[in-house]
Amino acid sequence: MAMIRLEGVSKWYTPQFQVLKDCTLSVAKGEVLVVCGPSGSGKSTLIKCINALEPFQAGSIVIDGAKLPDPKTNLPKLRSRIGMVFQHFELFPHLSITQNLCLAQEKVLRRGHEEAMAKAMMLLERVGLTAHAHKFPGQLSGGQQQRVAIARALAMDPIAMLFDEPTSALDPEMINEVLDVMVELAGEGMTMMVVTHEMGFARKVADRVVFMDGGEIIEDRPTEAFFGSPHSARAQTFLSKILAH
Amino acid sequence: MNYHWNWGIFWEMSPEGTGTYFDMLLAGLWWTLATSALAWIIAFSVGSVVGVLRTLRSGWVVMACNAYVELFRNIPILVQLFLWYFVLPEVLPAEMGRWLKTMPNAAFWTGSIGIGLFMSARVAEQVKAGLQALPRGQWMAGTALGLTTAQTYRYILLPTAFRIILPPLTSEMLNTVKNSSVALTIGLMELTAQTRAMQEFSFQVFEAFTAATILYLIVNAVVTLAMRWVEKMAAVPGYTTGH
Ligand SMILES: Nc1ncnc2c1ncn2[C@@H]1O[C@H](COP(=O)(O)OP(=O)(O)O)[C@@H](O)[C@H]1O
Ligand SMILES: [Mg+2]
Numbered sequence: 001m002a003m004i005r006l007e008g009v010s011k012w013y014t015p016q017f018q019v020l021k022d023c024t025l026s027v028a029k030g031e032v033l034v035v036c037g038p039s040g041s042g043k044s045t046l047i048k049c050i051n052a053l054e055p056f057q058a059g060s061i062v063i064d065g066a067k068l069p070d071p072k073t074n075l076p077k078l079r080s081r082i083g084m085v086f087q088h089f090e091l092f093p094h095l096s097i098t099q100n101l102c103l104a105q106e107k108v109l110r111r112g113h114e115e116a117m118a119k120a121m122m123l124l125e126r127v128g129l130t131a132h133a134h135k136f137p138g139q140l141s142g143g144q145q146q147r148v149a150i151a152r153a154l155a156m157d158p159i160a161m162l163f164d165e166p167t168s169a170l171d172p173e174m175i176n177e178v179l180d181v182m183v184e185l186a187g188e189g190m191t192m193m194v195v196t197h198e199m200g201f202a203r204k205v206a207d208r209v210v211f212m213d214g215g216e217i218i219e220d221r222p223t224e225a226f227f228g229s230p231h232s233a234r235a236q237t238f239l240s241k242i243l244a245h
Numbered sequence: 246m247n248y249h250w251n252w253g254i255f256w257e258m259s260p261e262g263t264g265t266y267f268d269m270l271l272a273g274l275w276w277t278l279a280t281s282a283l284a285w286i287i288a289f290s291v292g293s294v295v296g297v298l299r300t301l302r303s304g305w306v307v308m309a310c311n312a313y314v315e316l317f318r319n320i321p322i323l324v325q326l327f328l329w330y331f332v333l334p335e336v337l338p339a340e341m342g343r344w345l346k347t348m349p350n351a352a353f354w355t356g357s358i359g360i361g362l363f364m365s366a367r368v369a370e371q372v373k374a375g376l377q378a379l380p381r382g383q384w385m386a387g388t389a390l391g392l393t394t395a396q397t398y399r400y401i402l403l404p405t406a407f408r409i410i411l412p413p414l415t416s417e418m419l420n421t422v423k424n425s426s427v428a429l430t431i432g433l434m435e436l437t438a439q440t441r442a443m444q445e446f447s448f449q450v451f452e453a454f455t456a457a458t459i460l461y462l463i464v465n466a467v468v469t470l471a472m473r474w475v476e477k478m479a480a481v482p483g484y485t486t487g488h
Pocket of ligand 1: 042
């Protein structure tokens with residue numbers, strides 16, 4: 001059964017500007033989906049809709065049985081079950097690394113501080129940042145901050161993880177430390193939807209690649225097929241641009 | 246100029262019979278402090294709430310709060326105090342009006358509330374500016390973790406926004422102290438009023454106003470130092486709020 005299913009999702013920012021056009025897509029449990037496409041094609045908007053961070057005007061989304069839009073769906077609860085990682089990390093600057101990891105565990109999941117802390121330390125060890133537990137976000141490098149952000153999302157025991165260009169704000173030498181964590185996560189069977197232009201990562205871990213342009217899903221194919229056989233002219237142009245260097 | 250300086254005047258008894266002239270000024274200082282403190286508590290709490298509401302995604306709430314800010318910010322504070330003190334008791338039902346007029350320390354309560362509401366509009370502006378200075382991603386990150394809107398403001402947005410606006414909030418606190426002197430127009434015997442009384446009784450205008458100036462400077466120096474200390478306590482390693 002699909003963990004995430006989008007059915008004909010359309011969204012308008014203004015009556016004149018349709019940012020998503022009839023998007024249909026599904027992600028099975030344990031599947032890794034890479035979403036790529038030119039800047040402004042609606043990738044961020046699409047994954048924000050899945051996490052109910054943006055409303056949409058037509059179509060529906062079902063996540064592990066919870067439906068959008070549906071007044072009966074408890075949005076905070078739904079969001080707490082989906083991990084989200086942002087391009088600019090969005091750690092909370094006034095909270096220490098461990099406080100960043102504990103806040104939502106305690107306030108949303110109502111875990112005790114001891115339990116939250118144990119979980120936080122376990123995850124920090126996993127992303128290799130135990131030594132930085134007491135520091136503040138501003139004291140870490142971009143790559144370290146993004147690994148903390150991944151750990152923060154994982155602390156909620158999510159059923160799926162959404163990534164919005166997690167490495168595109170990073171200096172080149174820090175990209176791999178973040179991708180390594182994501183590859184490991186994929187290997188453990190996490191359901192993932194990753195907006196990225198890291199085609200090496202896509203080839204290595206993605207089960208399927210989705211190509212978007214102008215708010216539409218132009219291609220949705222198994223990774224091998226996407227990179228192998230001919231496909232739409234628009235995807236080809238896009239690929240030739242990003243693979244050129 | 247034929248002015249007779251007399252710095253010893255402060256230790257002479259005032260004709261009011263409540264002690265020396267210095268005691269008179271101290272009594273004024275006490276009302277200045279009390280009025281400023283209560284006005285600031287009102288300004289800060291009402292201003293914070295209104296400032297937060299102005300950043301929500303609800304059209305009519307934002308409109309109502311904008312109207313509040315424009316109203317209290319654009320009517321001179323003197324007019325506002327007159328409205329609260331002289332006009333309000335007349336337009337209320339007779340019973341309530343009488344109660345307001347005969348309330349003990351009416352000038353203090355009216356002055357503090359009036360100045361507090363006037364200042365709350367300015368605090369609301371600062372709070373809104375602080376919240377809008379935060380990247381939208383912060384709201385999204387909190388919301389995406391499952392925090393409610395109230396929790397996101399409480400634990401994430403407000404702690405950072407207040408750090409950003411600490412310096413302008415300090416100015417607003419100083420403005421509150423200075424504005425407390427306007428309450429003399431409704432009869433509150435605060436520091437400026439007592440200074441004028443001293444001048445009228447003793448004719449030592451320069452001594453009286455020198456003392457008042459020094460007392461105001463001391464109060465505001467204490468406020469400034471206290472806020473510096475708050476800023477230091479609130480500083481986060483590696484996070485510069487940038488000003
Ligand atoms: N809040 C918004 N209001 C209006 N337009 C927006 C908003 N967010 C994004 N857009 C526009 O929607 C389009 C798609 O944006 P986005 O989803 O961020 O694309 P991508 O992530 O693929 O670069 C862009 O043209 C962008 O300018
Ligand atoms: Mg984007």
